[in-house]
Amino acid sequence: MGEEEGGDPGALFEARALTVRFGGITALEDVSVSIAAGEVLGVIGPNGAGKTTLFNVMCGFTRPHSGTMAWEGRTLTHMRAHRLAGMGIARTLQGVGLFGELTVLENVVAGAERFRRTGLVSAVLGLPRADRDERQLRERALAALAELGCEDVAGRHPTTLPFPIQKRVALARALVAEPRLLLLDEPAGGLGADDLGDLTERIRALRGTTAVMLVEHRMDLVMSVCDRIVVLDFGSVIAEGPPAAIGRDPRVLEAYLGQEPGSGDSRGASAPGETQGASAPGGAAA
Amino acid sequence: MSAIAARARVGRARIGELTLARGLLLALVAAAALFVASELLSSFADLELAEGLYFFCVLAGLTVLTGLSGQISLGHGALMAVGAYGAALLIGEQHWALVPALAAATAITAVVGLLLGAAATRLRGPYLAGATLAFAVGLPALADKYSSTFGGENGLVVNPPNPPSGLGSSLPLERWEAWIAGAGAVIVLFTLHNLVRSGYGRAMRAVRDDEIAASLCGLRVARVQTLAFVVSAACAGLAGGLLTVVLQLASPGAFQLSLSLSLLTAIVLGGLGSLVGAAWGAAVLVLLPSWTRDIANSFSLSTKVSSNMPLAIYGLVLVVAMLAWPSGIQGGVRAGGARLRALVRSRRGG
Ligand SMILES: Nc1ncnc2c1ncn2[C@@H]1O[C@H](COP(=O)(O)OP(=O)(O)O)[C@@H](O)[C@H]1O
Numbered sequence: 288m289g290e291e292e293g294g295d296p297g298a299l300f301e302a303r304a305l306t307v308r309f310g311g312i313t314a315l316e317d318v319s320v321s322i323a324a325g326e327v328l329g330v331i332g333p334n335g336a337g338k339t340t341l342f343n344v345m346c347g348f349t350r351p352h353s354g355t356m357a358w359e360g361r362t363l364t365h366m367r368a369h370r371l372a373g374m375g376i377a378r379t380l381q382g383v384g385l386f387g388e389l390t391v392l393e394n395v396v397a398g399a400e401r402f403r404r405t406g407l408v409s410a411v412l413g414l415p416r417a418d419r420d421e422r423q424l425r426e427r428a429l430a431a432l433a434e435l436g437c438e439d440v441a442g443r444h445p446t447t448l449p450f451p452i453q454k455r456v457a458l459a460r461a462l463v464a465e466p467r468l469l470l471l472d473e474p475a476g477g478l479g480a481d482d483l484g485d486l487t488e489r490i491r492a493l494r495g496t497t498a499v500m501l502v503e504h505r506m507d508l509v510m511s512v513c514d515r516i517v518v519l520d521f522g523s524v525i526a527e528g529p530p531a532a533i534g535r536d537p538r539v540l541e542a543y544l545g546q547e548p549g550s551g552d553s554r555g556a557s558a559p560g561e562t563q564g565a566s567a568p569g570g571a572a573a
Numbered sequence: 574m575s576a577i578a579a580r581a582r583v584g585r586a587r588i589g590e591l592t593l594a595r596g597l598l599l600a601l602v603a604a605a606a607l608f609v610a611s612e613l614l615s616s617f618a619d620l621e622l623a624e625g626l627y628f629f630c631v632l633a634g635l636t637v638l639t640g641l642s643g644q645i646s647l648g649h650g651a652l653m654a655v656g657a658y659g660a661a662l663l664i665g666e667q668h669w670a671l672v673p674a675l676a677a678a679t680a681i682t683a684v685v686g687l688l689l690g691a692a693a694t695r696l697r698g699p700y701l702a703g704a705t706l707a708f709a710v711g712l713p714a715l716a717d718k719y720s721s722t723f724g725g726e727n728g729l730v731v732n733p734p735n736p737p738s739g740l741g742s743s744l745p746l747e748r749w750e751a752w753i754a755g756a757g758a759v760i761v762l763f764t765l766h767n768l769v770r771s772g773y774g775r776a777m778r779a780v781r782d783d784e785i786a787a788s789l790c791g792l793r794v795a796r797v798q799t800l801a802f803v804v805s806a807a808c809a810g811l812a813g814g815l816l817t818v819v820l821q822l823a824s825p826g827a828f829q830l831s832l833s834l835s836l837l838t839a840i841v842l843g844g845l846g847s848l849v850g851a852a853w854g855a856a857v858l859v860l861l862p863s864w865t866r867d868i869a870n871s872f873s874l875s876t877k878v879s880s881n882m883p884l885a886i887y888g889l890v891l892v893v894a895m896l897a898w899p900s901g902i903q904g905g906v907r908a909g910g911a912r913l914r915a916l917v918r919s920r921r922g923g
């Protein structure tokens with residue numbers, strides 16, 4: 288589209304005028320969002336507002352009808368999921384999305400894939416350089432697990448662990464890739480107060496080094512960690528600003544009418560299939 | 574356990590953790606065991622051993638494809654046919670030496686596997702099964718259509734492999750065949766052992782478990798799936814080539830759909846995703862039919878009944894085995910081993 292200079296030059300990532308339609312439903316309508324390096328950006332809105340769809344477009348799972356994106360000022364018409372990790376973008380999935388038959392350690396090692404240096408020939412011949420490479424990945428993974436206090440479950444299978452621990456492992460798998468932009472899709476879903484406090488600290492600690500785009504229903508979390516908040520409703524951005532201003536914005540309150548802003552979203556434990564955007568009932572945009 | 578201890582554990586590699594050392598040791602032990610077995614066995618049993626060894630090749634590849642990468646194939650019998658006919662043409666018509674002919678048969682089948690695998694990445698579950706099924710049914714028909722090249726119903730006959738004169742004139746042909754097949758099986762064992770332990774093995778399992786999460790980890794889902802197909806096709810091609818060498822014949826009758834089905838049965842029965850399970854599966858494929866035939870014959874029944882008895886017993890054994898070991902023979906062995914260790918420990922403790 289040749290408008291590299293069009294948007295915000297300082298942005299790490301920028302979505303420009305994205306529109307996504309599913310049949311008759313407009314899931315995103317002319318949505319522009321940008322995030323600066325190290326910024327924590329909240330994306331909120333009622334169920335079905337288009338938050339997961341926005342992430343899916345950013346990850347290349349959904350093609351936008353129109354609009355472009357830019358990463359570090361370079362315009363991309365579409366993303367390719369397997370390229371994200373290499374570019375420095377990681378994402379956690381709504382639910383957990385861990386590999387069920389892999390151990391926790393293997394799950395996190397898989398997340399460190401971008402640091403792999405050796406190829407197929409070394410692997411098939413079992414060369415020591417492939418072993419060294421694997422060891423390097425494993426050490427990164429163990430460090431990431433230790434960082435989140437999960438190193439003691441490294442050998443377990445995720446399905447045998449309590450849900451909050453699974454969510455931590457999923458976060459470790461995203462962080463081990465050392466992303467510069469982290470997309471979190473409802474990371475607090477299904478967490479109790481203790482784990483929520485922990486997550487809050489975790490996101491605060493990332494501020495300044497890793498940009499975080501946070502989709503979340505738990506307003507307490509969003510309000511306390513975000514530098515800026517974007518509010519989606521029926522696929523459109525209806526408000527944008529610092530948390531304090533958003534909390535007072537009448538349009539936001541109206542969008543949330545009938546849907547208690549402070550209420551936790553109980554769909555946290557739902558299947559990872561949610562990532563494709565299947566929406567919860569009651570919030571379908573017309 | 575503390576993070577420091579966990580890190581120390583992975584910090585330095587012990588010999589046992591070196592993939593190459595483990596792989597070579599495994600190959601060496603397998604080769605030695607096969608050599609001793611072939612020396613002890615009768616000529617007939619050596620032939621059965623050779624058959625079991627080429628079955629191991631195809632089953633090991635198939636168990637990686639299905640067990641690790643989560644793709645089903647009903648076409649591996651046909652892939653064996655590609656290798657078998659390839660080897661038969663190269664050895665019989667082109668007079669290639671054994672090793673290059675087998676290598677070429679493997680490579681040709683890998684290319685066919687690449688095409689099949691690339692198509693397979695677009696298909697899932699029943700659709701993938703259907704497509705590979707069509708391949709399994711359609712391919713043998715080619716032997717009929719181009720009967721001047723492929724010998725029609727009769728297939729292609731090749732001369733028996735000549736043992737090198739240095740091994741002495743008393744070496745039975747069957748033993749030599751078992752060694753050839755054994756060499757192939759050991760190569761497959763070594764290669765797949767390394768692959769399964771590597772990041773590629775983990776990538777296959779990750780893709781099997783969750784394609785979306787895998788792609789977010791930077792894995793190219795379609796590539797990983799195609800790689801699994803190519804590897805397992807190469808194994809099937811080598812198995813087919815070895816079959817030609819061992820039986821001195823590549824004929825359409827050997828590669829019916831029933832072969833593909835029994836290959837799948839064998840990896841499930843042996844223990845899906847396990848190379849040792851593939852060895853169990855190979856043993857089952859070779860031994861079970863002759864055992865059931867013997868049992869059926871020992872009943873001195875009318876021919877009408879006795880000719881169907883092997884099939885009935887075969888089915889019965891499969892059902893019982895799957896009930897007894899839901900995760901395959903190797904799963905049963907592992908569980909048994911764990912129980913034994915627990916027993917020993919409790920004895921010592923008490
Ligand atoms: N793959 C899809 N096919 C059809 N409709 C979809 C798909 N993904 C999302 N939608 C629709 O788009 C709208 C936005 O959904 P989503 O992005 O999941 O909302 P949120 O994550 O904000 O709850 C909903 O109306 C949903 O039904």
Ligand SMILES: [Mg+2]
Pocket residue numbers: 338339340381
């Ligand atoms: Mg959502």
